[in-house]
Structures are given as C-alpha cells and as structure tokens.
Amino acid sequence: MSGADPEGDPGTDTADVPGEDDEESAMIRPKWGSDLFLIAKVVLATYALFFVVGVLSGAGVNATVGTIQSITFWAALFALGALALNLHWGYTGMFNIGIAGFMAIGAYTMSIAIASPDGTPAGFGLPIPIGILLGTIAAGIAGLVLVIPTLRVRADYFAIVTLGFSEIVRLSVQSRSLRQIGDTGYGTGGGQGIRATPVDSVVPWLFDQPIVGDVGGVILAAGEAVGIASSVTMRGMYTFILILFVVAFYVLLTRIAYSPFGRVLKAIREDELAAKSLGKRTDRAKIAAFAVGCALMGLVGTLWMGSRTHISPDHFMPLITFYVFVALIVGGAGSNTGSVIGGFAFAAFIFEGPRFVRTMVRANLGADFPRTAYGAFAEFGAGDPTALIGYVLYQQADEVRYIILGVVLIVLMIKRPDGLLGHRKEISAGVDLSRQGTVADGGRPAGGRTDASSPANGADETAAKDGGDRDE
Template identity: 30%
Template sequence: MSLLDDPKAAFADLSRPEGWVLGVSVAFVLFLFVAMLTGALGPTYFLFLVGLAGMYALLSFGLNAQWGFTGLINFSVAAFFGIGAYGTALMTASGSPIAGGFSPLVGLAVALVVALALALLIGIPTLRLRADYLAIASLGLAEVVRLIVLNERWLTNGSAGLRGIPGFFDGWPVLSTFPEAMPGLRLEVIPGSPVILETAFWQASLNVLLVLAFAGAAYFVLRRAHRSPWGRVLRTIRSDEDLARALGKNTYSFKMQSFVLGSLIMALAGVFYAHLNLYVGPGDLDPITTFYAWVAVILGGSGSNRGALFGGIVIVTIREGTRFLNDVALPIDPAPLRLLLIGVVIVAVMRYRPQGVLPPQRELIWPSAVGGGGTPETPDSGVRERKGGDDDE
C-alpha cells in the first residue's frame, strides 16, 4: 500500500519490526531536533552526522549487493572505500603529489574507474572458485591497498595524507557560492538557547544534498535490480550455485557483475567522504570500516536494502553517540564502550532476529502484483494439503 495513496492503510500494513523501526526512528529524529533547539547539539554537527549516516549507508548498500544478493564474502570494504577517497583526492587536492586542481567530477570519474579496475583484478582469478578464496583474497587486498597508501609517498603523500581537497560543488555555478551568499541566521525558539546558521551550516547542507543524491541513486538501482530477473539469478546463486549453473546461467558473469556493482558503490562512499572531510589519510583505510559495514548489513538483514540503510544509521548512532559519554562521569574509560555496544547489538540480533531487523522478503514483491497493493497473506495450508483436499472432493 502506497503511503501517498492511503497513509492510514500503509501504516496498518506495517509488520511489527517495521513499526518498531519507524517508531524508534521518529523518536530519535525528534530527540535530535530538541537537542538542536536547546543548543545541546550544533546544527552544523547534526548535518555532519547525517552525512556520515549516508556514507555508511552507501558502504552497506555496496556490501549488500555482494553478500546479501549473491553471497560473495568481501572483507575489503575499506580498500574500495579508500580507492574512492584517494582517487578523487589525488585528482582534486591542492597538495596532491601527482595531479591536483581538477574538477571534483573528474575525481569522481577517476575514482570509479580505478575501483572498477581493482574489482576486475581481484574478481577474475577468484570468482571462478569457491567463496572462501574471495574472502582470503579480499583480506589480502585490503592490507595491500593500505600499505601502498602508507608507504608510497610519491603517489599518496604517505602518512601525511592529502589536504586541500575542495568541496564537491566548488566551481559549480550557483552552488559553489551558495554557502557564502546565504545570510547568517539566528533562531531562538527557546529563550536563552539561540541556534546560529552560518556559512558552515550551509556548506554542510550541500554535503547532505550530495550524499542523499548518491544514496538515493544507489538505493533505486539496487531496489529495481533486486526485483528483476537479474536479481533472481543472484539469489539463486547465493542459495545454490550448482542449481543456477544447471539452469544454464553463467554464474561467473553474474557474480562478477554483482561484485563490480558493490565495489563501485563503496568507492562512491569514499568519494563523498573525501569531499566531506576535506582530508584523507591512511587511517581512513582502517579495517574497522569493513567491520562496521558487515555489522550494518547483518543488523538490518542480509539482502535487504532497507535493512542496510537502517544498519548504517545505527552504526553512526553508536559510533558518534559514545563520544558524548566523555562528558559523563563514569568509573571506566568510555572509549571502548563503542565496540562493546556493537558487540551487544550483534549478540542480540543473532539471538532474537537472526534474519535481521528488516529481512528482504517484503522488498521482493512488486505492489502491482498484489491485489490492492498490500502484502500477500500466508496460506493456511500448503500446496499438497490443498491438492489432497481437492482430490477428495
């Protein structure tokens, strides 16, 4: 049921996990707005958090296209993320040792081309074999890329990283001058707690616009692909590759397409991060990035695009929310609590929702295929029981 056609019926059609996720999400957004209005959370930092959530959603989308759709075990999420970040930084940053000064659109194109080449380089020798070999090769790839970035100073500037990265919209008509052209605003909804909207806020709003465009495009492509015949072949490969091969499908080709698609989306997240942070360094290729992406996909539900989006938001909430624990008097160091909370989340999901919070079943149904646009009801009996009943009659 479409939300625009009949909002009441659409909300009534939500499953219990979907209603729970919607309620928690709305409550959390209201909490953030109240925090901004009271001055506890700066509006610029709020938009920065939205940008980070979009970035992790992109990483989750990319991994979901590989593991969730096809069952490809990729432990090199950080490598493709770093390729995207360094690809655009080397082409656009003023401190680039090899190029610099190009348009961010050129940096985007170069980052995606390099990510494509790397995905083919690692996929060609491994995707004909079992998934175990891809997992082992991707582990090695992630470390190789990190060591190259760290040690090849002539190419990447080594441990110093790359500075002087422009905003993505620098040089664009209207958008490049938008933050400076907007006037500073002072909003005082609650007396004594003014909210200041200055140049940094308008710049952050452009970053949010960019990540929404990237994430929206990725979600639309994956949503259509998941329901298409191509997506059905991928799900068959994940369930039983021998069956897909017996049906005449070139499983190697389909796995390569899935791997490349996911790798490009991960590189897209790196491109956004470079223009959001305006600096990239070897530390950004830390394996914890891969770990966060896997947790997001497992939490949301393997194969679920909505789940990947939800998981990415939860990861950012835990990652950034624990920073505020430094202001609370605790008998222990709050820094390790971040990984502790993520571990608790994983254990809870594995115990109570092993299929994830938002499993993909409802995403696979075209609304037009169901009378009234709703979700089909589960039959009371199986096919054999019904056939037996018909024979008795």
C-alpha cells in the same frame, strides 16, 4: 494500472479499485511507500530522542544539534557502504571484507586527480566531478581484476582474498616508494597522506554553478541571520548531498534486485549449482555484481574524503569494513531498506552515541577525571563515585563504543539473527503473484474483484503465495 514502483513490484493504483475496503487497499499499496514511511519514523524518532535527552541533560541546544548533524553525516556514509555491500553479500552471497580497500582506491584516485599540480605530492588539477568519476571507475576496475582470478574461490577463502587485497592497497599507499614516483612529483604521500588537497571544496564548487549557487547563497544568508556559522551550514549542505546519493543508491540497487539479473544473483546466493543447471551464466553474473559493488564502494570513499582536507592510509583500516558489516547486519542482509535503517541505527546509537554521552558528562560533571583505571578506582574507593563514572563515560568513551558494539551483536544473534528487516520476503518472479490481477488470480484485471466461481479461489491462490524468496 500504474508503472513499476521503485521497490520493484508493479504498483497498483488505488483509484482503479472503486469500492475496495481499507484492508484490501492496504494490501495493494506500493511497498516503497511503506518503506519510506518506516525509514522516516526511525529517523524522526531518533532525532527527537537525542534532542530531548540533550536538552534535558544540560548538554545544550548547540551541542545537541551538532550531534544530530554528525549522526546524519555518518548515517548517510554507513548506509551507502551497507547498500553497496548488500549487492555482494545480501543478494549474491559473496563475502567481501575488503570494503576499506576499494574505498581507498576511490578516494586516492580522486585526490590525486583533483589535487593542485603545485602541491606535495602533485595532482592533475582536474575538476571535482571528473575526480569522483575516475575514483569510481578505478575501484570498479580493481574489483574486476580481483574477482576474475578468484572466481572459483568459495566462502571463507574468498573473504580472505578480499581482506588481503584491502591490506595490500593500504600498505601500498603507505609505502615510501609510492610517496613520490620519480621526479614527476605525483604519488600517494606515503604515511603522511595527501595534505592540502581541495577535497573539501565540493560545496564551494556547487556554489559556483548557476542555479545551485543562488540557492546556496540564500541558505547561507538565512543561516547567518539566525546565528549559524557558514561552516556549519556548508557541512549541513554536504550531508544533504550524501542523502541524495543514498536515495540514488537505494533506487539503483532495488532496480537491480528486481531485474532478471538480480533474480539470477539471488539464485546464486541460494544455490549456485541449481542456477547453473537452469542455464544461467553464474560466472558472468558474479563478475558483474562484484565490479558494480566495488565501484559503488569506491564512490563511497570519494564522498567520504570529500568532507576532509587530508587523506591518510589510517582512514582505511579494516575497522571501517567491520563497521559497514555491522550496519548491514543490524538492518538485515538482503534488504535495501534494512541497509539504510541499519546504517542510521549504527551511526546514532553505536558510533556517535558514546560521544554524545561524553558531551553530557562534561556538561554536568566537568572534564577533570582520572586518566587511568587505577586513579579512578582509587578515588571511587575514597568515596567519590563520579571519578569512576567520568573515567568510563568520558575518558574511555571511544572504548565503550566497542563494548556496546559487542553487546548489540550478541543480542542480535540471539533475538534477531536476520537483522531488523532481514526476515522480510521478496518475490522471485517479475511481478508479485500474491496481488490481484496476476495470472495466479485467474487473469483478473488489476484491482478487480472476482466472484465465488472464479478459479483464482482455492489452490491457485494458495500456491501463488508460496513463491516468495528472501529479502524485502
């Protein structure tokens, strides 16, 4: 019998089950394998769809590949944010709508830590890994400070507190009084933000490391050989780093979800009073979960700003929180796999989809379209339908995104209120009681068969299958 699989349940090695038929082997296959296959299918199908549509529509291979790279970048960021939020909302039931604020704390802390001491505003010139670590810790401490006094605030009131905190953070870093603190030169830069900060030097810093630098040099040379600019290759490598963080987040949060601590969180979500009556320290569990989730959100902020040369308060508007929530709603609250798929689907079809349509319109109809609705309808009335099409799909592509967003949410609320994967079941016990080899199966060895006289047949097996809880 193999060890615990990354999805939490103890995996069963199919080699220990000689003679099992295909159906029974499928039942004991580790769930993380099927989840990985599901994510891969969604990603590859989306890539194929965008590539085929882009090439056939005349958008061009370069523009299509650039869109796919942008989709991957944003999908990784939204997946990271959705996974962090899933720990709060999906597992613990804590309605945190201050995500942008914690991302801002992490990003500003990192930027000030690694900025040059000669810059304006000045920084401490620390190494990039130290800056990322400090940003993560600062966001976690901020979450800890926030949750302790508001621990007894419930539901909508807790959401209001987190939203207010997020706006306090954004307005604070925008304040002139914090633009430059005293004569030290350190500060947030106010409304102008922090410019010329080396937050875009993550990949070059990696290239300076012994092994990674050699591999990166080979990749850059290969890219230049086929005509790919070095800047494009470096952006692709940074996106790959984000994907590695998605994997790390997924494994970490899945382990938390299936641990005794995670089962306490799910008990709090379902009925906190019942969890308290069983002797669980729900207050401590909520504090720990909120602090960890906020630290992860701060880490997401540092990773996002790691691809930019300018950090501004405008980057952390409440709309960012809304985007992350929609990504989690699409995938299904309480499902880590759903968080990844939801982040990818949101980035591809809602966030970047309208921009890709604009690229196709420009390639086929040009870019000379009316800039006002009056002009578009006037030309449409004169017999030129392309003017209205261009105005809607080219000039107002970003606004069309919000229309699509609203339609998607309405359809989800009607057809799939739990999201794409929110309907999946997750056991509350430390092991899957519906699998063979558990106590519920009469104490049989893992993967072993039982004869007709075994006590596992009958009521015990039926009762074991009723021990599921929500989530994947």
